[in-house]
Amino acid sequence: MPSSGSIPALDRTSASGLPRLGASAPRDPARAGIIHLGLGAFHRAHAAVHTARALAAEEGDWGIIGFANRSRSVVDPMAAQDGLYGVLELADTGTRADLVDVHRGFGVMAQEPQAVVREIATAARRILTLTVSEGGYAVSPRTGHLDVDSAPIRADLSDPRNPRSVIGLLARGLTERAPSGEPFTVLPCDNVSAAGQTARSMVTEFLEHSGAAEDVLSYVREQVAFPDAMVDRIVPATTPGTTDQVAELLGVRDGAPVRAEKFSMWVMEDHFPAGRPAWDLGGAIMSDEVGKYEQVKLRILNGPHSLIAYLGALDGRATIPASFEQDWIADATLALIRGENLPTIDLPSAFDVEEYIEDLTHRWHNHDLGHRTRQVGSDGSMRLPQRIPTPALFHLEQGRMPALLALTVAAWFACVVPPRGFEPGEQARAMSDPDQSRLAGIAARATTPAEHARALLESGCLSEPLAERDDFVVAVGELLTTIVTSGPRAAAADALAVSVKENR
Numbered sequence: 001m002p003s004s005g006s007i008p009a010l011d012r013t014s015a016s017g018l019p020r021l022g023a024s025a026p027r028d029p030a031r032a033g034i035i036h037l038g039l040g041a042f043h044r045a046h047a048a049v050h051t052a053r054a055l056a057a058e059e060g061d062w063g064i065i066g067f068a069n070r071s072r073s074v075v076d077p078m079a080a081q082d083g084l085y086g087v088l089e090l091a092d093t094g095t096r097a098d099l100v101d102v103h104r105g106f107g108v109m110a111q112e113p114q115a116v117v118r119e120i121a122t123a124a125r126r127i128l129t130l131t132v133s134e135g136g137y138a139v140s141p142r143t144g145h146l147d148v149d150s151a152p153i154r155a156d157l158s159d160p161r162n163p164r165s166v167i168g169l170l171a172r173g174l175t176e177r178a179p180s181g182e183p184f185t186v187l188p189c190d191n192v193s194a195a196g197q198t199a200r201s202m203v204t205e206f207l208e209h210s211g212a213a214e215d216v217l218s219y220v221r222e223q224v225a226f227p228d229a230m231v232d233r234i235v236p237a238t239t240p241g242t243t244d245q246v247a248e249l250l251g252v253r254d255g256a257p258v259r260a261e262k263f264s265m266w267v268m269e270d271h272f273p274a275g276r277p278a279w280d281l282g283g284a285i286m287s288d289e290v291g292k293y294e295q296v297k298l299r300i301l302n303g304p305h306s307l308i309a310y311l312g313a314l315d316g317r318a319t320i321p322a323s324f325e326q327d328w329i330a331d332a333t334l335a336l337i338r339g340e341n342l343p344t345i346d347l348p349s350a351f352d353v354e355e356y357i358e359d360l361t362h363r364w365h366n367h368d369l370g371h372r373t374r375q376v377g378s379d380g381s382m383r384l385p386q387r388i389p390t391p392a393l394f395h396l397e398q399g400r401m402p403a404l405l406a407l408t409v410a411a412w413f414a415c416v417v418p419p420r421g422f423e424p425g426e427q428a429r430a431m432s433d434p435d436q437s438r439l440a441g442i443a444a445r446a447t448t449p450a451e452h453a454r455a456l457l458e459s460g461c462l463s464e465p466l467a468e469r470d471d472f473v474v475a476v477g478e479l480l481t482t483i484v485t486s487g488p489r490a491a492a493a494d495a496l497a498v499s500v501k502e503n504r
Contacts, residue, residue, distance in 0.1 A: 010081045010252040015099055018250060020084065022052030022102030025063040029105040032063030033275075035119045037109060037166060038131035039066040039074055044100065045087055045235045045260035047129055047189050052102045054282030062277040063104035065119055069132065070110040077255030079106050086246040086254045090368040091262035097249040113164050120173025123182045126274035128170070130188045130199070134382035135434060136166040137190070137198055138206075141385055142460055146205040153206070160210040170199070171206045178219035183273035185225040189266075191302060193294065193386055196269065200226035227269035228290040232297050234261045234363060236371040261369055263359060267293040292348040299341035300353070301360060303387035303408065304333045308364065309376035310411030313427035314488040320371040324364040332492045334361075336404040339503040344391040374430040380412045381435035381461060389463035395502075396469050403479075403498035406472060407491060409462065410453065410479035414488075417443060419452040422484045435461070449484045450477030 008014040025032070034051070036043055048064060055062055068075045078085055083103035089096050107115050119125055130136070140147035146167070147153055156168030163172050170186065177184060186203075188195035200220075207217055236259055246254045266279070270286040280286050287293065305320070311332065312323025323329050337357060347353055363369075388405055395402040413419075415428035417439045433439075442459045446452035453476045458467050466472060475498075482491040 007247050007251065007253045010084055010086070010254045012082045012084070014252045015084055018099055018252070020099045020101035021049065022055045022100055024055045024059045025102050025104065026061055027104065029063070029065065030124060031061045032065050032104040033061045033124065033126045034064045034277075035116075035125050035128040036064050036066045036131070037069075037116065037128065037169075038133075038136070039068040039078075039106070040131060041238060041258045042231075042233070042235045043129070043131045043189070044085060045258045046231055046233045046264060046266065047131070048100055048102055049087060049098075049264070050266050050279055050282045050284050051277050052100050052282070054277040054279045054284075055102065057281035058278035060275075060277055061124070062102075064102050065105040065107075065125070066103050067107045067109045067116055070108065072108055074256055075106045075108055078103060081255060084254075086250060086257040088242055088245055088249075088257055088259045089262055090259060090366065092362065092366065092368075093262075095245065095249070095368065097246050099250065109166075109169065110164065113162070113169055116169045117163075117173045117176060120170070120184075121176035121180075123180055126183075127185045127187055127272065127276060130166070130186070131190055132166050133190060133379065134192055134386065135379075137188075137192055137195070137202055138165060138167045139198060139202060142464065146202050146209065148209060157206070157210055160206075167202045167206050170203050171210065171212070174203065174220055174224060175207070175212060175216050178216045181219065181223060183223045183225070185227065185272045185274060185276070187227055187229060187268065189229060189231045191231070191298070191383065191386065193298070194228055194291065196226040196228040223273065225271045225273050227271040228294070229266065229268035230290055230293040230297050232265040232301065233263060234369060234371055235259065236369050237375055239370070259369070261363055261366060263363060287348070289348045292346055292351075295345045296347065296351070296353070296356065298387050299345055299391055300337055300356065302383070303341060303391070303405075304336050305364075305376055306380065306384065306387060307336055307404070307408045307411065308333055309373040310408065310415050310428075311488050311492060313373040313377055313415050313431065314411060314424055314483065316425050316427060317373055318427055319367070320373060320376060321365050321367045321369070323373060328489050328492050332404060332407065332496050335496055335499055336408070339499050340395060340402045340404050341391050344394045373427050377412075377415055377428070377431040379433055380416055380431075381433050381439065384409065384412060385462050389466045392466055392472060393469070396472060400502040401471065401475055401498055403475060403495040403502065406475040407479050407495035409457075410476045410483060410491065411488065413453060413456060413476075413480055414483045417452075417456060419443070419446065419449045419480065419484055422449075449481040450474075453477035453480045
């Protein structure tokens with residue numbers, strides 16, 4: 001391999017002899033049909049790749065105008081590289097790199113919110129995709145409606161012409177687009193239950209609270225689609241070595257590479273009144289059973305993924321594969337899937353769940369990905385309400401204790417809001433959560449792990465109905481006590497024993 005000094009920086013000149021996914025998208029930004037909010041690694045390794053492959057199968061005006069949330073750390077290198085970047089695909093069959101060439105413009109939402117509004121109002125833009133994490137949808141965990149008490153939404157409602165939140169920006173952009181009557185699609189790509197319906201509800205509620213005119217509300221009802229979608233690809237954080245691997249494989253130095261596993265799934269409702277790329281030819285699945293696929297993802301992948309991360313971090317494991325190769329963690333995870341989560345799922349038609357679970361075990365064993373426990377375990381306050389209450393209540397209402405779901409909650413508390421005097425370790429301490437300070441304040445007066453768990457659960461941090469189940473609150477408290485006094489392995493053994501007994 002040539003020295004790093006002799007490897008050219010990635011741009012259109014240095015990439016001229018390399019194949020580029022999506023290169024058929026018109027270079028003129030004015031013809032780009034897609035806006036994307038949340039220009040992070042997941043979008044660039046998932047929807048952008050599917051879009052690029054769709055363009056390889058069928059040409060169209062489907063370039064992407066991408067906006068990062070707050071940072072220029074991705075925007076600046078991608079702009080310098082004319083929108084090009086590499087996707088490093090890591091599989092047990094080997095590593096490969098592809099250049100993606102589908103982005104045609106860039107911005108930062110926090111720095112130029114009015115630019116987002118203008119893009120939505122522009123007739124040439126026909127689809128807006130979103131990867132803004134669960135918190136971006138501004139759903140109140142207590143009411144399920146727009147979180148009008150949150151500072152960003154409260155500020156936007158006081159001045160709806162100058163919004164800064166994602167929901168406020170969507171509402172303003174659609175308000176300015178409404179006079180044209182041009183149809184539009186908002187396609188969420190986040191791990192949010194019924195994300196399309198959720199986005200529609202939050203945008204509509206924002207418009208109603210802000211006193212929007214009836215013709216705007218009518219336009220959103222009749223001309224704007226919000227299809228549901230399910231996304232699934234493990235995209236670990238980029239490391240300093242990622243650029244070196246891309247340079248070795250492609251011969252160019254990429255300032256904005258991403259890493260991803262080979263597996264990629266995207267399921268969506270086929271409702272696009274202004275047209276769409278040939279995503280079905282680019283590997284996506286068009287289905288009217290998105291909700292069922294979503295249940296599979298949330299309860300077979302996401303919820304168990306959280307359990308692996310929390311138990312692994314408490315055991316000092318830095319990565320998901322290092323955690324899952326511990327037999328006691330793998331046993332607890334697979335028992336959670338089969339005994340507690342799978343019975344709560346209405347599977348999609350012709351879906352091979354055993355093949356999916358088998359694929360998952362390979363994905364979780366993939367050391368090349370190096371997916372970090374601290375990354376998977378972060379933002380639990382936004383993620384676990386989507387993953388725990390529904391299956392937990394399913395079993396509780398039938399007289400069974402979902403002990404492994406309770407273990408997931410106890411391990412989350414131990415990692416992110418540890419009881420007084422308990423040290424969860426470096427990996428757990430590195431996890432971040434937007435609600436961490438508030439939760440710590442709620443539990444500050446607790447003197448035992450059981451009191452700690454009760455204070456947190458009764459605050460409604462997962463759901464009010466689950467907080468009312470004293471048997472579940474007690475179970476979480478007992479498991480948190482075991483984690484503190486005897487360690488995560490002992491707690492996992494206790495939970496597994498209960499789960500096996502309850503599901504005989």
